Amino acid sequence: MTLLSLSAVAKRFSNGTQALRDLSFTVAPGEFVSLLGPSGCGKSTALRLAANLLAPDSGAITFPTGKPEIGFVFQEPTLMPWADALANARLPLDLQNAPRGQATDRAASALARVGLAGFERALPRELSGGMRMRVSLARALVARPKLLLLDEPFAALDEITRAQLGDDLLRLWREDGLTILFVTHSVSESAFLSQRVLVMTPRPGTITADIALDTDLARTRDGRLSPATIEAQRAISAALNGAGALV
Amino acid sequence: MTQSDQNKVSMRRAPDILFPLVLAALLLGAWEGAIHYWQVPHYVLPAPSAIAHALCANFGSLMESLGSTLAVTLQAFAASTILGVATAIAFTQSRLIERTLYPYAVILQVTPVVAIAPLILIWVGFERINLALVIVATIVAFFPILAGATLGLKSADFNLLDLARLHGASRLQILWRIRLPTALPYLLSGMKTAGGLALIGAVVAEFVAGSGTATGLAWRIVESGNRLEIATLFAALALLAFTGVMIFAALSLLEWTLLRRWHESALGEAT
Numbered sequence: 001m002t003l004l005s006l007s008a009v010a011k012r013f014s015n016g017t018q019a020l021r022d023l024s025f026t027v028a029p030g031e032f033v034s035l036l037g038p039s040g041c042g043k044s045t046a047l048r049l050a051a052n053l054l055a056p057d058s059g060a061i062t063f064p065t066g067k068p069e070i071g072f073v074f075q076e077p078t079l080m081p082w083a084d085a086l087a088n089a090r091l092p093l094d095l096q097n098a099p100r101g102q103a104t105d106r107a108a109s110a111l112a113r114v115g116l117a118g119f120e121r122a123l124p125r126e127l128s129g130g131m132r133m134r135v136s137l138a139r140a141l142v143a144r145p146k147l148l149l150l151d152e153p154f155a156a157l158d159e160i161t162r163a164q165l166g167d168d169l170l171r172l173w174r175e176d177g178l179t180i181l182f183v184t185h186s187v188s189e190s191a192f193l194s195q196r197v198l199v200m201t202p203r204p205g206t207i208t209a210d211i212a213l214d215t216d217l218a219r220t221r222d223g224r225l226s227p228a229t230i231e232a233q234r235a236i237s238a239a240l241n242g243a244g245a246l247v
Numbered sequence: 248m249t250q251s252d253q254n255k256v257s258m259r260r261a262p263d264i265l266f267p268l269v270l271a272a273l274l275l276g277a278w279e280g281a282i283h284y285w286q287v288p289h290y291v292l293p294a295p296s297a298i299a300h301a302l303c304a305n306f307g308s309l310m311e312s313l314g315s316t317l318a319v320t321l322q323a324f325a326a327s328t329i330l331g332v333a334t335a336i337a338f339t340q341s342r343l344i345e346r347t348l349y350p351y352a353v354i355l356q357v358t359p360v361v362a363i364a365p366l367i368l369i370w371v372g373f374e375r376i377n378l379a380l381v382i383v384a385t386i387v388a389f390f391p392i393l394a395g396a397t398l399g400l401k402s403a404d405f406n407l408l409d410l411a412r413l414h415g416a417s418r419l420q421i422l423w424r425i426r427l428p429t430a431l432p433y434l435l436s437g438m439k440t441a442g443g444l445a446l447i448g449a450v451v452a453e454f455v456a457g458s459g460t461a462t463g464l465a466w467r468i469v470e471s472g473n474r475l476e477i478a479t480l481f482a483a484l485a486l487l488a489f490t491g492v493m494i495f496a497a498l499s500l501l502e503w504t505l506l507r508r509w510h511e512s513a514l515g516e517a518t
């Protein structure tokens with residue numbers, strides 16, 4: 001079964017930058033897939049193509065089982081500074097003209113699920129960086145997406161917050177049966193979080209390695225330091241090296 | 248903000264009001280003294296006391312003139328705000344409209360209004376002098392609103408706009424929920440400039456319209472000058488300056504009220 005499929009996708013921007021060439025991969029329903037590659041290799045472009053925010057020059061982006069509801073998380077929290085956490089989390093429902101009371105309830109429970117119960121009335125500037133990212137995550141979850149696209153969501157956070165949010169993301173993934181496509185440039189993050197790591201070459205980006213990980217081994221209590229995770233990191237680094245990313 | 252915080256803010260703000268007032272008292276005192284010492288004729292430069300006297304003696308009629316000028320100013324301010332925002336919205340909805348209209352907006356801005364005011368007065372007709380005055384003042388105040396609103400509407404976070412599109416937002420939803428709130432600080436800044444310009448435009452228009460038809464403060468200045476009632480002229484001038492300051496203060500208050508919770512510019516003032 002395939003939820004999302006990119007086949008032979010190429011994208012050149014109007015200024016002549018060839019961001020992607022011959023990019024092909026699939027994501028199965030319920031999978032947690034990382035997209036890893038050096039800066040500027042076209043990861044964000046690939047994600048925006050998958051969300052239909054950009055059109056490819058050639059190739060096809062398809063959803064064989066029907067177009068799912070999509071949630072999107074950016075590298076920055078990207079919140080509305082004039083709106084409180086609740087209104088920010090509610091935005092997707094407001095845009096779909098959902099009944100206001102129901103939308104408010106769902107936004108409040110989405111905030112609670114990311115650990116922000118009690119902060120409904122807080123404005124973004126009153127929240128820490130990690131909490132802002134949580135609001136962004138709540139907003140992505142509020143419309144009950146099947147596919148969650150995350151673009152280096154934790155890159156701007158400190159190590160401790162990043163680990164906590166990673167754990168939370170895994171919990172939400174399991175609870176909701178989400179399908180996740182997770183863009184990152186962190187080898188250790190992808191090794192710990194995902195079931196599959198797609199390694200990209202430098203620009204123009206294409207997939208150079210598709211590494212399956214044994215997640216049951218990795219996600220034990222000391223998962224980030226478990227031998228399986230370390231071994232996965234080694235394999236991913238080698239693939240990156242082979243792709244000419246770590247020269 | 249707690250009560251003591253608020254007190255601290257007003258304590259720190261106190262010099263902002265106190266120091267200019269002290270300077271004003273010193274200058275006025277020196278002025279008054281100099282007039283009496285050198286026996287300056289009142290038709291060259293009246294003493295502050297004479298100006299105050301003229302203000303009291305002509306209070307009723309001066310207030311009427313102020314009312315007339317203020318009415319033109321406020322109507323022009325409202326019209327320029329509505330037109331400016333509407334044009335800015337049209338600009339952001341269509342590149343074609345922007346490309347087509349923008350040069351004309353610039354021409355309107357760079358052409359000295361004194362030069363086009365006589366034309367407008369003739370076209371609109373002296374029997375509708377008030378409308379003509381409002382149109383002239385609107386032209387003067389229009390551009391900063393248009394510029395502020397256009398910049399603001401275009402400053403919306405690209406990722407936020409993408410997110411809205413991902414969730415199937417209509418143009419109207421994007422405008423209302425994202426672009427307009429983003430534009431608010433820019434628009435308010437433009438409105439602060441436009442408020443002062445609307446007053447200037449009203450006064451210029453009154454000057455061009457000349458005596459007999461207009462009844463605003465500018466006309467009082469011309470009339471007092473002709474009659475060598477320089478104290479009354481100064482009184483009218485002081486009222487104009489006071490009005491300008493009040494318009495600016497009112498708009499600053501509006502800005503602070505709307506933005507203080509979330510925008511950096513207003514936060515900086517509170518802390």
Ligand SMILES: Nc1ncnc2c1ncn2[C@@H]1O[C@H](COP(=O)(O)OP(=O)(O)OP(=O)(O)O)[C@@H](O)[C@H]1O
Pocket residue numbers: 013014015017018019037038039040041042043044045046185203
């Ligand atoms: N709108 C655009 N117009 C022109 N070039 C673009 C545009 N967006 C991205 N690019 C270019 O395309 C290439 C890929 O960009 P992209 O943002 O997808 O990279 P990335 O892998 O996400 O990088 P990073 O890890 O730094 O976020 C880069 O060279 C970038 O400069």
Ligand SMILES: [Mg+2]
Pocket residue numbers: 043044045151152
């Ligand atoms: Mg990127």
